Each structure stands twice: as structure tokens, then as C-alpha cells.
Amino acid sequence: MSRLGIYIHVPFCGRKCAYCDFYSVNWSKSAAVDYTAAVLRNIRHYGDKARTVDTVYFGGGTPSLLTAEQISSIISEIRSCFALEESAEITLEANPCTLSAEKLAELRKIGINRLSIGVQSMIDRELKILGRMHTAERAEQAVLEAARAGFDNISCDLMIALPDQKPEDMRFSIDRLAALPIQHISAYILKAENGTPFDCAEIRDRLPDEDSTAELYLAMVELLEKQGFMQYEVSNFAKEGFESRHNTRYWKCLDYLGIGPAAHSCYEGKRFAVERDLSAFIAADVQQVTVTDESPCGFEEFAMLRLRLKEGLILDDVPEHRAELLKKLPPLLKEGYAETDGERIWLTPKGFLMSNSVIEYLVF
Incomplete structure (x- = not known):
């Protein structure tokens, strides 16, 4: 595993x-x-x-x-x-x-x-x-x-x-x-x-x-x-x-297990969160969790998280979306928000400042 x-x-x-x-x-x-x-x-x-x-x-x-x-x-x-x-x-x-x-x-x-x-x-x-x-x-x-x-x-x-x-x-x-x-x-x-x-x-x-x-x-x-x-x-x-x-x-959608009140997890194919309540955490034999995503790390989330990293999104990791991503890219290159070498797309510091808007345009 x-x-x-x-x-x-x-x-x-x-x-x-x-x-x-x-x-x-x-x-x-x-x-x-x-x-x-x-x-x-x-x-x-x-x-x-x-x-x-x-x-x-x-x-x-x-x-x-x-x-x-x-x-x-x-x-x-x-x-x-x-x-x-x-x-x-x-x-x-x-x-x-x-x-x-x-x-x-x-x-x-x-x-x-x-x-x-x-x-x-x-x-x-x-x-x-x-x-x-x-x-x-x-x-x-x-x-x-x-x-x-x-x-x-x-x-x-x-x-x-x-x-x-x-x-x-x-x-x-x-x-x-x-x-x-x-x-x-x-x-x-x-x-x-x-x-x-x-x-x-x-x-x-x-x-x-x-x-x-x-x-x-x-x-x-x-x-x-x-x-x-x-x-x-x-x-x-x-x-x-x-x-x-x-x-x-x-940022790479790898597994992590969170323990403690307010802790979040991406574990065994689900995202879940623990209640923000120390007393409840202490009282329970096992922490009570709420599932927040039944199937995490789909394309949108994967791409969004990868684009937070300077190394960016490797296009071979999302081959079925390569053409659409490259089609959307020119305005971002022109404005200096993103760069590409044909194999990856990554945001510039200027792009990081506008990351929510840039990623929403590119991915969603």
C-alpha cells in the first residue's frame, strides 16, 4: 500500500x-x-x-x-x-x-x-x-x-x-x-x-x-x-x-491521516474531518468524523493542488485534459500568470497572487 x-x-x-x-x-x-x-x-x-x-x-x-x-x-x-x-x-x-x-x-x-x-x-x-x-x-x-x-x-x-x-x-x-x-x-x-x-x-x-x-x-x-x-x-x-x-x-494528493479535533484526512479513498470539539474528542473511544468527499483527488482537485506547486502540473499526469489545458493557456502566458515548456504548466509569482482566479479559469 x-x-x-x-x-x-x-x-x-x-x-x-x-x-x-x-x-x-x-x-x-x-x-x-x-x-x-x-x-x-x-x-x-x-x-x-x-x-x-x-x-x-x-x-x-x-x-x-x-x-x-x-x-x-x-x-x-x-x-x-x-x-x-x-x-x-x-x-x-x-x-x-x-x-x-x-x-x-x-x-x-x-x-x-x-x-x-x-x-x-x-x-x-x-x-x-x-x-x-x-x-x-x-x-x-x-x-x-x-x-x-x-x-x-x-x-x-x-x-x-x-x-x-x-x-x-x-x-x-x-x-x-x-x-x-x-x-x-x-x-x-x-x-x-x-x-x-x-x-x-x-x-x-x-x-x-x-x-x-x-x-x-x-x-x-x-x-x-x-x-x-x-x-x-x-x-x-x-x-x-x-x-x-x-x-x-x-499538494500531491497523497494519503494522510489526521487525528485530533478539527483534523482533516485524505485516507483510504475518502476525505473526512473531525469535529472542532476537544471534549467530544476526549470522550469518544474513536474520533467522530464527517466524510467531506467520497471520491477525492479527481482531475479538478488534482490539478488545482498541483498548480499550487512551483513545479506545476505535469500534462502526462492528465493526458485526457492536455489539449483543453493548452488551448486555454495563451492568455495566461501573455499576461505573465503562467509558463509552460510543453510538458508542464506552472504559475509565476504573479500567477500565484491570482491563483484562485487563474486556476478556476484553467481547470474548471
């Missing part, structure tokens, strides 16, 4: 960020204990020694709020119930405030080999606007401590188009991040998501307009690539060989 990625959604946060619409609740010691026990039950339920797991991703929330012992027990259970590949990529998302030299050494020892650190900005004023608990100095210290602990696959999150952000502010954060011993940057355009504290006129009026946001994005791509972080997906940049193996599963 095909290889498998496992996603563990850890729904705890020390404090909810004002822009975030991901599912999370306040951390407590007892809730973390009960949550971990529920994760272990679900791993045993889905366990299949015929499935080789080559990526594990602890996302959230703030997974680094779990103890090293709790994380270790989850990794051990995956190893017991699946065929966990020795060279598996095992990622932990972390808030700089939850990391210490001691904690990092423990994480490295239990098998975490990739860290994704939620930095977001290297300017204290911007971090305060975002409601982050750390300072730029603490973020820098966390990265340096991680490198000293032996981590050689470190990713940092960066947000752009922040309230009142100027191009020079973004450049400052990129330059300061790029000077650190990191190998990957995930860079996102801030959106005032519905229902979040940022969903208000006071914030929206301070966000860069559409043209300014486009200029920031294109400048960011150029700056990161000059620093050696090559774009491989709409929002992701890596030094050679350090692309996220787990996240690439999503």
Missing part, C-alpha cells in the same frame, strides 16, 4: 492570536493528559502495520505546549501501530515562548527532527499588533537554541501585509530571519478572517490595499530567493532539499 503521513492536531494555545481562526482552546495540564490518551486510542484504532508512515506532523494550536513525554508517547504509539520509516520527517510546530534549551534537547532526543517556529515578524511593534507573546529577540534566541540542540531542519513562519506595514518593515524581517540558521520559511499574507478579533473596520482600514499587498508579495518572493530560499509553493520557500515533505503530501 502507499506511504502515509500522519497529522496530529494539538488544540492548545497559551493565548489565542487575534488573527487566528484555527481551532484551539486554553491549555490545562489535565486536558493535555486526557487529550494525549485520546490520541493514543485513535492511533491504535487506525493502526496498520502494512502502512509505511514517512511523515508525522504535530500542528495546532501550539503543539510545543505538550511535554516531551507526551509527544514521545504519541511517536512511540505510531511506531508500534504502523511501520514508521527510520528516516521519517517528524515536524513539531512551536511557539518561541514554549522553547528552552532543555526542552529542545528533549525534543531532539525523542525523535523530532524538524521544527516549525511561529515567528511571524522580527519587529516587536508588529508582534504586539498580532498579539504574539514573544519578542523578536526571543524568537531569534529560540532558533539559535534549536540549532545548538542539533536541529538542522528549522522552518519559521512569516506574515506579510500586516496593519501599517511598509516594504522596508518586511525587508527587515526577511533579512533578520535569513541571517539565522534556518532552512525553510512559510510566508503568508495576513487576512482578517471572519469571526476573529481582526474582523473589524479598525484593522481592515490599516491593512495594505490590494495593489500594495501584491507589491509586498512579489518583493518578498524576490528577496527570499536572493537569500537562497527558493519558492516551491504559493506560500513556502526552502533551501535546496528542505521542502516540507509532509505538507507536499497535501
